[in-house]
Amino acid sequence: MMLQLTFHNGIAAVKQYNSWMFINDRYQKIMDLDSDDIHYANEGLWISEKNKQFGSN
Amino acid sequence: MSSNMRIIWCFILPFLILSFLSTSCKSDNSDEGKSEEELYFDDYKSPEALWGHIDTLGEIIIERRYDDLRPFNDGLAIANSKGKWGFISRDGKTVIPHRYRAAYPFKNGLARIQNFNKKYGFIDMEGNLVIPDTFNRVFDFDSGLARAQKGENYGFIDKNGNWVIEPRFKKCKNFENGFAIVYQYGKAALIDRSGKYIIRYSEGNDKILGILGEQVRLKKDSMGLLCSASNLRFSIINI
Numbered sequence: 001m002m003l004q005l006t007f008h009n010g011i012a013a014v015k016q017y018n019s020w021m022f023i024n025d026r027y028q029k030i031m032d033l034d035s036d037d038i039h040y041a042n043e044g045l046w047i048s049e050k051n052k053q054f055g056s057n
Numbered sequence: 058m059s060s061n062m063r064i065i066w067c068f069i070l071p072f073l074i075l076s077f078l079s080t081s082c083k084s085d086n087s088d089e090g091k092s093e094e095e096l097y098f099d100d101y102k103s104p105e106a107l108w109g110h111i112d113t114l115g116e117i118i119i120e121r122r123y124d125d126l127r128p129f130n131d132g133l134a135i136a137n138s139k140g141k142w143g144f145i146s147r148d149g150k151t152v153i154p155h156r157y158r159a160a161y162p163f164k165n166g167l168a169r170i171q172n173f174n175k176k177y178g179f180i181d182m183e184g185n186l187v188i189p190d191t192f193n194r195v196f197d198f199d200s201g202l203a204r205a206q207k208g209e210n211y212g213f214i215d216k217n218g219n220w221v222i223e224p225r226f227k228k229c230k231n232f233e234n235g236f237a238i239v240y241q242y243g244k245a246a247l248i249d250r251s252g253k254y255i256i257r258y259s260e261g262n263d264k265i266l267g268i269l270g271e272q273v274r275l276k277k278d279s280m281g282l283l284c285s286a287s288n289l290r291f292s293i294i295n296i
Contacts, residue, residue, distance in 0.1 A: 011113050022113065031115050036106055041128035043147075044113060050121045051106040 005040055013038045013046060094173035097158065101140040110134070119149050130162040133182075144168075144184075153184035164197045167216070179203075179218075188218035199231040202250070213237075213252075222252035233268040247273055256284070 003015040010025045013033070020033040037049035088096060109121030110129075119126070125137035133144045133152060143155030159171035167179045167187065178190030188195075194206040195214075202213040202221055212224035213232075228240040232250060239246050244258035245265040256273065259265055266274040266281075274294065275282040281294040 009113070022115065033111070033115055035111070038111075041110060041134075043129045045110045045118060045129060046113070047108055047126050047128065048111045048117075048121060049106045049108050052121075 005038070008040050009044065013040070092173070093175065097173055098140060103139055108136075118147070119145065127162070133163060135160045135162065142170075153180065153182075161197070167198060169195050169197065177205075188214070188216070191218075196231070200233075200235075202232055204229055204231065211239075221250070222248070234271045236268055236271075236273065238265050238268065 004023075005013045007025060011022050011030065012025075014021055014023050015038075020035045020038050022030040022033060024030055033048070034050065035048040036051050039047045041047045088099075091099075103124050107121045108123045108126040109117060110119035110126070112118050119134070119136075123136040123138055124140065127135040129147060132147055134147075135142055136145045136155070138151075138155040141155040142157045142160040143151055144153035144160070146152050157170045158173050158175070161169040163182060166182060168182075169177055170180050170186075170190070171177050172190045174190065176190040177192045177195040178186055179188035179195070181187045192205045192207060192214075194211075196204040198216065202215060204211055205214045205220075205224070207224045209227070210224040211226045211229045212220055213222040213229075215221050226239040226241050227243075230238045235250055236255060237248055239248055242258060246254055246258045247256040247265060247268075249255055256265065256275075259275070259277075263278075264276040266276055268274075269283070271285065273284045275284055275291075283292045283294045284290070
């Protein structure tokens with residue numbers, strides 16, 4: 001199951017197997033994200049949710 | 058049942074009923090004297106998962122410590138801390154304290170807020186309540202006027218919070234090029250910025266479709282009309 005958010009400045013957030021990552025516009029993984037949920041904000045920022053019980057940040 | 062038992066029950070039963078009623082009355086009145094804010098927080102529980110901002114390098118810009126969070130707009134983001142909304146800056150500092158039931162982004166230096174009395178007003182960028190929270194609903198300012206609801210009806214206020222057009226409409230839209238569509242009795246009308254009717258409530262199936270520049274699109278008897286709001290000249294259009 002994959003979920004992809006809209007590209008912003010050549011970067012999109014993708015959720016695959018319950019993990020979020022950033023990809024570039026060639027659909028290559030840039031990095032894994034330590035987030036439970038993510039939305040694009042604006043001004044180059046993303047809003048990130050993290051459950052405090054299961055993570056350090 | 059023996060007569061002795063009947064006598065005992067005659068004393069015990071009323072006592073039990075009175076005790077029950079007294080307990081239920083106490084629990085019903087437990088909210089008595091509580092403020093709207095206290096009642097709101099009786100039911101509020103912060104979520105386990107908290108929100109922050111990260112950048113495109115995955116770096117944490119705003120620590121994930123908010124119950125809810127909105128995007129930055131003009132350098133400020135609306136953030137909910139323990140059930141109360143406030144405004145934070147990009148460096149994570151609280152610029153306007155977390156004290157509102159609801160808050161909306163700044164537009165032209167003013168932001169709509171809802172206090173725990175459930176009423177809406179406007180604050181400036183220092184967090185001063187510049188238009189008192191006395192309205193049931195407000196919308197952002199547009200062309201110097203904001204739609205506001207008092208009681209059941211909508212009108213328009215200026216930036217001092219004074220009624221420019223008294224609340225007498227069931228519904229209304231923002232002013233566009235000096236004109237606004239308003240609704241009353243289930244029908245639409247067109248008013249100018251003084252509240253004067255330009256086009257009275259449309260009849261039957263007639264409709265005001267929208268404002269296009271200084272012209273108004275109308276539908277009359279299945280025919281499309283374009284009406285100049287300044288001289289009320291009509292021309293036929295396709296709809």
